Amino acid sequence: MALPSSQTTREWAVFTVVVGSRVYRAMLLTLVAIAAAPMLLGWHPYVIKSGSMEPSIAVGDVALGRPFAADEKIAVGRVYMFDDPSVAEERILVHRVVELRDDHTYTTAGDANGATDVTPITPDDVEARAILLVPYVGLPVTWLQTGRWVPLGIWLALTMAAFLLATRNVDGEPPKWTMRRLILDGLRRDTAAPGDGGTTTEGREGVLVRGGRSLAGLVAVCLVATTAFGTANAAFSGTTRNSGNTFTATSALLPYVAAVLADSPRGFWLLDETSGTTVRDYSQTYPNGPTSPSFQWGAPGALPRNPGTAMSFSGGRAILNNSAIGVPNAYSYELWFRTTSTSGGYLIGFENSTGANSGVADRTLLMTESGQLIVGEWLGLSRGTVTTPRSYNDGQWHQVVVTAAARSSFRQAVTIYVDGQQVASGSATAGGTLLISSGHWRIGEGNVDTNLFGTGTNVAFRGDLDAVSIYDRVLSAARVRAHWDAR
Template sequence: MIGSWPRLITVVAARILLFGILGLAFWATAPMLLGWTPTTVVTGSMRPAIQVGDVVVSQDPDGRQLRPGQVLLVDDPDQRGKLRLHRIDSQQPSGEIILKGDANAKVDSTPIPRESVRGVGTLRVPFIGAPIVWLRERAWLPLLVTGLGVAGLIALAFGRFARSGTPSTPAGESPSGTPGSGQRDSADREATDRDAADHDAAGPGTHHPDTPNPDATRPDSHPRTPGRGRRGRHRGIAGAAAGTATVTALLATAAVAIAPAHAMFSDTTSRGASFTSAAAPPYRDVVLADQPLAFYEAETTDPAKDSTGQSPTRSYGVTVAQGAGREPGGGALNLSAPLSTQTLTTFRPDPGPREFTLELWMKTTASGGRLIGFGGSAEGASGLYDRVVYLSGGRLFFGVGPWGPTMLVTAGTFNDGNWHHVVAARDAAGTRLVVDGKVISGPPGETQNYGGYWRIGYDNLGGWRADPLTTSFNGLVDDVAIYPRALTADQAIAHYQAGRPG
């Protein structure tokens, strides 16, 4: 059995942690009573200064003078029904506000009218909104681990562990804590035993004058109260129940009441409307932070060099175009040679990837060609092929399933000779095609079941909608990344904003 001191330290530590969580939840929700607006940061574009899952509380802007450097919560002008959390860069003579994310190279393209401002950033509560983010992204494992952790803290703080064990009674002290009563009780028992023996020898009905009356209550005796242990258990159970209810109520309130914001946000300060700027992270850092399984930057003469170091790759006719990359002086993968393709040589067994993201920057004046996708063969024309992004008539197509029964298509064309950012993702929640920060969403559809390889450039497109007839891509691609999970639309937008040309 654990001694009393280690148990006491454990219980106190558990209660401190538990009340710390309650305190964060309180500060994230209590300002609503003052009419302030809490929002959860759901993008990682400002890590590590502001983490995904932080809650930022904004004050009502009415009557406040707005000035550059303040962080505003506004209605997102580019995504209907959503919120944006950015910093004031400047104000136009008309009164419209120009915002800029600290991680962005350029200011936001759409000015914000004063009536679209919801609040001024005032208070940051770290991490308490993480469960909201996990719910949005259906990340059940961290939710489960966190729930079990909180339940464990409650059990340690208020449960049986906090009550188990009885401290040993020091010599000369009764369980009631009265000094010396232990010796008196022991001496009284010995005297009683001797007198009882004398009483028996004298015969029944005889009362020895020095023998204490067994029916009398001694003032120094401390009989055990029958219900004391039961009442202690009940108090412990009630405390655990109350702690669980309080934690659940506060976290549920936070989950329901705290709206998400697309935070190209900044800062580490916890109070005041003046948040300090953070340096914009390089595009490659933003990509690598989301843990792709392969990332091709074309910054060396080897087109197959993977910056993650975890995906063996083989190129067939692909070259590096030095100085032609998305960034000035950088390189790009040249796919213009007929049948040129680049293959991740790790075989993905049947049924193939069901959750994935394909990301790249492309530049071309050609009308069509295959950019990236999944195929049953490592080279040549695959017999089975889907999960593919291609260009046809200048428009971008993303489809899954045999011959693309689930298909997303852009309305505009992107073969204008400029660099364009393309993200295609699929998971159980749906499919997403995000081009230059503009989102097209659709149902998840069913991927085709077969084993194969991820391939960049040439492969089969026979039978697909608007077949461009040329399966090679006559153009350049740069910063090609493949992920083993689906990036959210917010993450895709954050990548575009971090990498778009200045």
């Protein structure tokens, strides 16, 4: 069997490169056309700059949005382009609507993030409904706007080469632009020197024309994209990890977030902030709550499969609900803690003010100097408490859940769970009634009965706290365990 000659190999190589270049050129121009053509219908393209909608919507994709009509209803589960209401400057988000709230606002989320967006939206915030997604075509725009010159330069060079090679004829292919070539040949015959058939001039002219056309095409593509395509963020706090379909609702959540949200918490504070002076309620029930020194943001979080950070306290407090609220007869609360302190401390409680020294406090979870957990509903000097038999100031993260059943005959059955297991139960009151009917949940610092530590009424926790949630009912042992298993 005869081996192919070097000329045959070269011809096949040229054929492959030219055909590949034409395919790439056709795909690129088709994607740009698909992204730009709907503008004739009044639709607007948005280049995605960040990744909270991945994997279905990636950085560099172009999302096409149909303008939102004034009388149009927002569909829960669909993706919309809207003005971000949480910032003062204008910023467009491309996120999914995941909930219609009781106040007729809407909760939104990014598919790849760990919780819902902090600020709900109204129909007035919505600019467009996402209809079509065009992949990759916006990448050069994001590189240009973010100053990523190396990938932009490589793409420009490769694309110019592809456009140039795509104009080349392969062996046996009829010439293109026949009339144009006849005119140029006639002009060259009139001006060429005797004996000069114009071959060199034709070669130079062909290369220059093709190269100029390639460069002009690329410049046009970039200018159209950067001027006509708006840009939008897809990076904020959100809930779901998309399973594939671009613009349909999904329900897969980060494990712990999913477990907590399944039990409809009244408030849910992940404590994932990295700066600022407030804590966010990701259940969207309460406005941001204030903090006071001393604490630090950004401590390593408690939940291995749920990325995020924790708050590190050394005397400060965080008020979870800044406006006073009532607490029902039956309730539960949950949080994660880590400490090595031997001075005791205040983990969470309910008090009648947001100041350092409230007048009265109850429903409180404390750590004793020995590291045991103690729950009490304080009634002045008359108090009933439930205490864990072992200590937990071992420097490890622990989940604690306290449930309080409806009161009966001035007494309330309280159960303490640690790391998914029941560890203590009993009555947390010694008689009388609760001192506070309306107040503020707080963590990190608060009031205790003077007789408890013998050191005054204000006690601070020294350690890390994470993922606080409160409920208007008693969590079952099975649901407590489910939260622990989802960590």
